[in-house]
Amino acid sequence: MISQGLEGYGRFGSLSRVELERFFHLDDEDRRLIGKRRGDHSRLGFALQVVTVRHLGMFLADPLDVPVELVDYLAEQLGIEDPSCVKQYTEREKTKLEHAWEIQQEYGLSSFAAVESELSAWIADQAWVTGDGTKAILEGAIAWLRDRQALLPASPHWSGWSPRDGRPPTGGCGGRWPTR
Structure with a gap:
């Protein structure tokens, strides 16, 4: 890949x-x-x-x-x-x-919606436990989705947050990725 x-x-x-x-x-x-x-x-x-x-x-x-x-x-x-x-x-x-x-x-792919809440919990854990930056957490989330054969969301942004602008999502890690 x-x-x-x-x-x-x-x-x-x-x-x-x-x-x-x-x-x-x-x-x-x-x-x-x-x-x-x-x-x-x-x-x-x-x-x-x-x-x-x-x-x-x-x-x-x-x-x-x-x-x-x-x-x-x-x-x-x-x-x-x-x-x-x-x-x-x-x-x-x-x-x-x-x-x-x-x-x-x-090909046995899961929809993003099917794993979204589990991913949100994983992101929350990463934000609290690892101290990793937003870009590292997002890259980890992508790997997490791929490991589970889940489709990625249409955009790597959620709740107005983007790894490019460096601002964390509101509420620590809350929010969700749009499924569009």
């Missing part, structure tokens, strides 16, 4: 061929699920969602908001001659949502 850091939270950076081959290879299980889709655009869009959630820990609001080299690499693996067909994937809004739900189920 490529470390994105807080600056790259929820976004892809540039990807080298080595990184593509290392982190975005489709295995047999991926190909089995992708193969159930009809149409190249649907297979490629589904594949993008699989590798996105695996890499970023979340689904993107726009599943096509990825580097072109990633689209090309997945198309190459799937034998899709025209990667630009993926533009059709988002024509039907429900498709990306249905695919995200199926991927979540098939």
